[in-house]
Amino acid sequence: MDANEPVIGSKSFTAVAVNCAAKAGEWIKSKIGSAAPDIKSNMHDLVTEVDKGSERLIRNLIGTHFPDHSFLGEEGVEPGPEASAKALERKSGAEYLWIVDPIDGTTNYVHRFPFYSVSIALAYRGQVIVGVVYDPERDELFVAERGKGAYVHGKRMKVSGEPELRQSLVATGFPADHKMALPANLRQIQALAPQVRNLRIAGSAALHMAYVAAGRLSGFWEAGLNAWDLAAGSLLVEEAGGRLTDQNGEPYHLGVRNVVASNGLIHDELLASLAKA
Incomplete structure (x- = not known):
């Protein structure tokens, strides 16, 4: 402050x-x-x-x-x-x-x-x-x-030190919107799965972001989230030295729904892979 x-x-x-x-x-x-x-x-x-x-x-x-x-x-x-x-x-x-x-x-x-x-x-x-x-x-x-x-x-807390996607454990979540967001998310999963060490989908965006902050996950992305899913986790990630944007790489604000959070080191690579998908 x-x-x-x-x-x-x-x-x-x-x-x-x-x-x-x-x-x-x-x-x-x-x-x-x-x-x-x-x-x-x-x-x-x-x-x-x-x-x-x-x-x-x-x-x-x-x-x-x-x-x-x-x-x-x-x-x-x-x-x-x-x-x-x-x-x-x-x-x-x-x-x-x-x-x-x-x-x-x-x-x-x-x-x-x-x-x-x-x-x-x-x-x-x-x-x-x-x-x-x-x-x-x-x-x-x-x-x-x-x-x-x-x-x-x-x-x-301090974010993890993995420098590249191939060493990274990354999480995502299945969107509730099965018409538009889910097919897009599945394409992203298909693109990323071979590029990362492994993927996790555990079902709480707030905890996934807390885990990025704690260095337990290298990154996290999800689509169709709300302010209440992201607001607290966003600060955890930032204050632990991580990076947080929307899926176009624009800075996080309370209106962001499609989020990418990471240790910062893999962020650009993660964004590029998601964009390709």
């Missing part, structure tokens, strides 16, 4: 984000197996009462600390890219905006596949200044504050 930004103590912002993520994570973990899914926009896009309860819990906690701040949560928004873009646009004038995914990886959660997370970000005038991703299954908390680095288990 620069000197003239308001400092209601950036500490308290981060502390509240961490507290919310931990409380919500504990709660959703306790509810495993009780979650009957509703179908959101198509049979591949699930939401549960637990998602809604987790978001309510987070919204209420943030509201008690920062009643004047704006809030953008996945559950308050109709499914589909147009609704997401409109919801973000409506909040675009907000000075402080909390951007929350109460369960990133709901499909995993419903199937008891232990790879899901709570993602909480705070943006100040459109720029993410705090990012927290919490994995309740492994009790791993990934935290970043703009200008102050990214941490997991209290240790500073």
Whole structure:
């Protein structure tokens, strides 16, 4: 943060984000197996009462600390890219905006596949200044504050050192939109699979980005994501020394839906391979 930004103590912002993520994570973990899914926009896009309860819990906690701040949560928004873009646009004038995914990886959660997370970000005038991703299954908390680095288990995170795609472990995700985005994504997978050490598709964009930040993945790309999938992870990657763009190589901002995150070293090669596909 620069000197003239308001400092209601950036500490308290981060502390509240961490507290919310931990409380919500504990709660959703306790509810495993009780979650009957509703179908959101198509049979591949699930939401549960637990998602809604987790978001309510987070919204209420943030509201008690920062009643004047704006809030953008996945559950308050109709499914589909147009609704997401409109919801973000409506909040675009907000000075402080909390951007929350109460369960990133709901499909995993419903199937008891232990790879899901709570993602909480705070943006100040459109720029993410705090990012927290919490994995309740492994009790791993990934935290970043703009200008102050990214941490997991209290240790500073640093992106991996693979210099080329052929040494890289790269992740992606299957888009919910099966008409346009999925066929494009499958072409990208087909192009990249022979060029990388291996590919992973584990089903939580926020955790994939946390893993890029922690050096566990060399890179990650996905299409058709929303602000709440990416905002917290974007800061983790940046603060861990990685690079983040859209799939055309343009800088990340809250409206980006097709993302590429990497250790920085393989970024151009990854972009070029995706573009070819």
